[in-house]
Amino acid sequence: GQSLEQPSEVTAVEGAIVQINCTYQTSGFYGLSWYQQHDGGAPTFLSYNALDGLEETGRFSSFLSRSDSYGYLLLQELQMKDSASYFCAVGYQKVTFGTGTKLQVIP
Amino acid sequence: KAGVTQTPRYLIKTRGQQVTLSCSPISGHRSVSWYQQTPGQGLQFLFEYFSETQRNKGNFPGRFSGRQFSNSRSEMNVSTLELGDSALYLCASLDSGTGSGEQYFGPGTRLTVT
Numbered sequence: 007g008q009s010l011e012q013p014s015e016v017t018a019v020e021g022a023i024v025q026i027n028c029t030y031q032t033s034g035f036y037g038l039s040w041y042q043q044h045d046g047g048a049p050t051f052l053s054y055n056a057l058d059g060l061e062e063t064g065r066f067s068s069f070l071s072r073s074d075s076y077g078y079l080l081l082q083e084l085q086m087k088d089s090a091s092y093f094c095a096v097g098y099q100k101v102t103f104g105t106g107t108k109l110q111v112i113p
Numbered sequence: 114k115a116g117v118t119q120t121p122r123y124l125i126k127t128r129g130q131q132v133t134l135s136c137s138p139i140s141g142h143r144s145v146s147w148y149q150q151t152p153g154q155g156l157q158f159l160f161e162y163f164s165e166t167q168r169n170k171g172n173f174p175g176r177f178s179g180r181q182f183s184n185s186r187s188e189m190n191v192s193t194l195e196l197g198d199s200a201l202y203l204c205a206s207l208d209s210g211t212g213s214g215e216q217y218f219g220p221g222t223r224l225t226v227t
Contacts, residue, residue, distance in 0.1 A: 036214065037213070037214060039213070039214060039215070041216075047220075048203060048218035048219060048220050048221055049156070049203070049205075049218045050218070051213075051215040051216060051217070054213040054215065056213075097158075097214070098214040099144065099146075099161050099163070099168055099169050100146075100158055100161060100169035100171070101146065101158060101214065101216060103148075103156040103157075103158075104155075106155055
């Protein structure tokens with residue numbers, strides 16, 4: 007089976023940097039993805055890491071270490087609109103999502 | 114391109130009834146997946162269809178079924194509804210050509226079972 011663990015909640019100050027960790031156990035590894043979901047909305051794709059290292063997309067970066075079965079999402083220059091739930095996910099055709107991290111950005 | 118669409122957006126059903134939900138993927142996407150989202154269990158994979166064939170299946174009882182049509186539109190059906198089936202049902206389409214596994218989600222159908 008596959009399982010992914012994330013912190014349930016994180017609070018950070020507007021303008022700061024926050025890191026959301028994800029550890030996974032999977033029988034076959036394709037890559038680690040991250041999704042954002044605002045309350046009442048649909049998940050939207052943020053990033054994908056197939057290889058070890060850091061991928062940067064604007065204010066968001068994602069890191070993967072396959073040897074440690076670990077990844078994280080880094081959000082810089084936090085804005086109020088970044089308040090949302092963030093999910094890590096593994097799999098390609100059959101995707102398993104993590105438990106989700108609810109990020110609250112405070113002024 | 115138009116995004117993924119799902120109908121209906123909201124649905125209220127009674128225990129024991131059945132329900133059919135519909136999903137139209139992004140034009141050109143041939144893979145459609147269905148997920149159940151609840152506060153307690155999070156996002157759980159139901160099944161995935163590709164070219165009218167179920168290619169992958171999650172750990173849900175046989176009351177949950179689906180199908181895909183030749184135009185890639187997909188439907189999922191839940192028979193003999195239970196209170197625990199109340200959830201947000203999301204479908205997502207996959208662009209198989211990108212290799213990233215990026216799933217494009219629809220807005221979901223909010224099902225309430227009373």
